[in-house]
Amino acid sequence: MPMTLGYWDIRGLAHAIRMLLEYTDSSYEEKRYVMGDAPDYDQSQWLSEKFKLGLDFPNLPYLIDGSHKITQSNAILRYLARKHNLCGETEEEKMRIDILENQVMDTCRQLVMVCYSPDFEKRKPEYLEGLPKRMKLYSEFLGKQPWFAGDKALKKSSAYMKFSCFLEVLVYLG
Numbered sequence: 001m002p003m004t005l006g007y008w009d010i011r012g013l014a015h016a017i018r019m020l021l022e023y024t025d026s027s028y029e030e031k032r033y034v035m036g037d038a039p040d041y042d043q044s045q046w047l048s049e050k051f052k053l054g055l056d057f058p059n060l061p062y063l064i065d066g067s068h069k070i071t072q073s074n075a076i077l078r079y080l081a082r083k084h085n086l087c088g089e090t091e092e093e094k095m096r097i098d099i100l101e102n103q104v105m106d107t108c109r110q111l112v113m114v115c116y117s118p119d120f121e122k123r124k125p126e127y128l129e130g131l132p133k134r135m136k137l138y139s140e141f142l143g144k145q146p147w148f149a150g151d152k153a154l155k156k157s158s159a160y161m162k163f164s165c166f167l168e169v170l171v172y173l174g
């Protein structure tokens with residue numbers, strides 16, 4: 001039975017999950033909730049289901065895999081990664097993955113705060129000015145290793161990164 005990934009009809013917090021589902025050739029279907037336009041942002045499509053899905057902490061994204069009902073985007077990523085042995089093998093790899101998981105979340109949050117701010121235009125220059133410094137930390141963390149977690153490549157990585165459907169704009173770290 002395919003898994004169900006529920007989220008808004010945007011990339012947002014679900015996109016890394018979509019990418020991992022694709023990467024792992026998982027069988028899944030999406031439930032994409034439509035949000036109304038500004039200024040009201042009608043959420044009724046989601047709200048009419050929110051408390052009927054049997055989720056312990058009803059939220060978006062959610063993943064339903066048989067009897068497993070999971071919310072929290074990183075918990076979903078972890079669940080899928082564990083299924084496919086993608087959480088690192090050595091303590092060093094696991095530690096680096098944990099650090100990166102949380103660092104990437106912080107990096108995304110910084111961008112989101114600026115993007116959703118009513119002062120977007122005012123905050124944008126300062127955000128952009130600080131960006132190279134923040135990206136340099138990723139570059140230094142990578143160091144001379146070919147991959148962030150170490151020297152083991154994911155089998156399909158390079159082909160996957162060229163999969164234009166998911167990355168309309170390439171992002172270079174470092």
Ligand SMILES: N[C@@H](CCC(=O)N[C@@H](CS)C(=O)NCC(=O)O)C(=O)O
Pocket residue numbers: 012013050058059060061071072073074
């Ligand atoms: N920490 C949660 C945050 C989830 C969250 O804030 N979801 C937003 C969309 S990005 C939402 O609209 N949730 C629906 C709701 O609160 O009912 C996660 O990482 O999954």
